[in-house]
Amino acid sequence: MNIVERIFRDADRKAIALIGEGQEVTYGRLIEMTDAAAQRIATSRAMRVGLDCPNGIAHVVLALAIVRTGKCLVPIAGELSARERERVVRETGVGAIVDGNGEIREVPVAPDLGFDQAALAALNPAFIRFSSGTTGTSKGVVLSHESLLARVTAANRGLGIGPADRIVWILPMAHHFAVSIMLYLLHGATTIIENSHLAEDVLTAATRHGGTVLYGAPFHHALLASEGSGRAWPTLRLAVSTAAALPPGTAEVFAQRFGLPLCQGLGIIEVGLPLLNLQRPREKPTSVGCPLPDYRAEVRGEGELFLRGPGMFDAYLHPWRPRVEVLEQGWFRTGDLARIDEDGDIHLLGRSHSVINVAGLKCFPEEIEAILCEVPEVKRARVTGKPNPRFGAVPVAEIVPRDPANPPKISALASYCRGALARYKVPVEFKLVESVPLTPSGKIQR
Template structure:
């Protein structure tokens, strides 16, 4: 049966450097030596029950670091389905994830083991980078999905979607789909053995289409421990990074960083996970002499859309679909709307997810009759065919029949120098039906006045899009992957 880990192993150059973190390096040969040793420990202490038809589901709860990578590979090498457990989740959410995936075992760093369900039993442990990793057997859980169908997929990976507007779903990927999506995405990224990728995202959220892609194509992944712009710049310069893949938050900090190094090796910078603003893109181009390329990263498909050719003309666009994908916009009647008008972004192509775990739905039950997957994102096309995301279909605010996309308003408010981040929501209004209101986190230097924010919005937005109420807050509700959590 096909294994993505074995595919990586077959292509790897043993002495080539796979991972870097500060003064530590790990070449491909040692990476597999470590993962194989841990896979042996997993097989010894967490053996598969020969009487059951499906493979084990093993959670990994470990700090995002160089050592996370061989641990995740060991899970797959041992023949299990890998289930990352984000550290950002509350303990109750971690237990819920374990229940919904019917986890058999968890590999957990000793200090992080406090959340484990009652009845968990430590059946073994091993040492990884001077940290004790416990192998915990979880109490038997009821599977709410057909185990024979689950096993028939050749499952490699389960990750829960962000759950920005409701309960998250477990997205299931097979080894084959994982290979399809990383090779399809790389038709645009063009990552190869000569690349050194600066890594700034959490492993538990971006492992499948990112780390696996870099390993498969023989690149070096440089893991930076902090998200401060100064540290990112220093790491990029000193490590001669050629690629960076991060969120707009990372790039906003990077463009304002003091001049602690000259980052001249950079060839490609990709922004994903949240909307990119034009001001940050322009500052990045001015400082580094490279376009900041926005893409659409989506757990159901990987990286199907990338703004490789339009980053200067339309920096806020996610761009055009890569060659392995097609993109269609659909209005409420199911037809492509006129240029410049919004429609739901629908995608199809290689490496699409195989099933939703909870509730169980095979891919064929989710896509339409022609194979289109409806993303829930609303977008519009420009004259070049590039797509720009307007917002989420479920979060659209209807102001007297006029459409307001919260994400558009947030992008403007977030561009104010005294605002760190904002969340725009709807409030019921007797006359207009709904009106937008906003909560925002001020910058450390202090909050802007309401009049300053209103004037800033007025310069960029139509009047009906300007929030009726501006409220200062010290925190906003976020999903485990750092996206805004909407009611």
């Protein structure tokens, strides 16, 4: 089974699939563009193809083309540093990279990839994306064509996307594509692509094209709610908030501005979209709601959330761990601490791991600390998330100098991080300290 072929098989070729960049692309035209790109991509011998392309119609076309050829799509986010990009390419064994112009560049693949290529091929892989670290470290997550179809079908039992819908798209496609763009296309909807993050531009596109669904992060919702024109959005029927915790203030001002509550959901690359607050978004704006019909949720032990349902990921790539070795009798351990109230609504209380969520993008203290400790003058570093009203959280660093009499310069630390890390991972503050707290085993205390 090929999920792109399934999408195109059922498509109304005259209906509008994409709006953006001053044009409307019908499903028929999207099929033609995808077929043309797929013919070029099929000439590569690579089985895993990286896509290095910004948001836009080209990203959708090229992503679909890679998957339609039977090759496995590996998104390469534009904000990654050269070092981070190299890691994604190396650990996924990408053999070719396609850029935004559709140009293909072959890449040598290391002989020892750390995973069995035959075992991977047997899964019918469609998509590999690095996780947000629900299990403590970021790793390649493998999704097969079958798993993708199962999860987008299950998610839409809650979202209810159909041919009459026009979804306003503002999230980065390199991070959000499977249970979003593919879901919309599979169900015959139109995706309105707005590359500007200015609230006035997003609202103009939404109202001009009759947007019915908004899918974004709290960062985007806060900007839209504070947009100064006072314009209404009468066609909006569903506003989904995901990728980061929804602040109560953002939920309140959005509902006041547009007369519609934000429905917070929990999306996990290993699981899909299992939770969405559809029943009580006004009364409980910070809840992620109840499980969608095909999913189940449990809180176990000291309050950790476990999930079960269709479309679970197929394997962790590096190191190789098939799904059966990760799930606990079919349940996925999320790493989220949660409680379930008397109505069955789920409230997230925090993380059992240390991931920092910056405007919907996730980074890991351990990764940033490792970079800082490459600086010779740094003995130890501890990175934590600092609450931020605009971005949700931002990384800040405590630095223990190797020689207190000759500490590293803050400007040099910031410069080094900017050269090695994506911009959103660079600490906004550096504080020189004598020591950082350690656990009895000598690890940094979070």
